[in-house]
Amino acid sequence: MKRVVYFLLCILVSSCSFFESKQKRTQELINEELRHIDWNSVDSYPFFYTCDEAATKAEQKSCFEETLITHFQETLYDFEFTLSNTESETVSVIFVIDTIGRIHVTDIEKDAWVLKQMPEFDGVITQSLKNLPKLAPALKRGIPVNTKYRIPVQLNTN
Structure with a gap:
């Protein structure tokens, strides 16, 4: 036992x-x-539904960037900003595209004189991003992920 x-x-x-x-x-x-796993890159970029989902990664990136820049240019062209400085200024717009494809502006980096002369600038930029066409999030290993972007916006005074 x-x-x-x-x-x-x-x-x-x-x-x-x-x-x-x-x-x-x-x-x-x-x-x-x-x-x-390379956590600093995605397998597929966020894409607008006007872009080809089956395109290569490079083509997806190009379509994403072109659509974003074109939309920004069209939106900002409609507004008249007046600057009294003789130099051009670069403003950095930092935003996140979440796992659902929504855009959230996290920061707009600019000098104090830009804020003083154009207090409505942040609102225009934020609204421009919110009015982008519908987009799908970036994917990492087939899973939607948040992606953070920084866009430099050149303000010319000429």
Whole structure:
């Protein structure tokens, strides 16, 4: 009887360690895979539904950038901003496209004199981004991900 109890106890102890080592090995494989993922790039860029979803990554990026810049130019062309400085100024617009394809402006980096002379500038930029055509989020390994972008906007005073 003692041998049976001892045998069952050995099986129980060894089987628990067997599962534990299997779980540990699985976690090691996951960690190894995570170390090899390039978290600074996406597999496919956000794309506007006017762009070709089946296009190459480079073509997707190009279509995304062209659509975004064209929309910005058309929107800003409709507004008249007056600057009294003789130099041109670059304003950086930082925004995030979330996993649903919505755009959120996180910051607009500009000098104090731009804010003083054009207090409505932030609102115009934010509204311009909100009025972009519908877009799909970027994908990483087939999963929608947030992507952050910085667009330089050159303000010319000439």
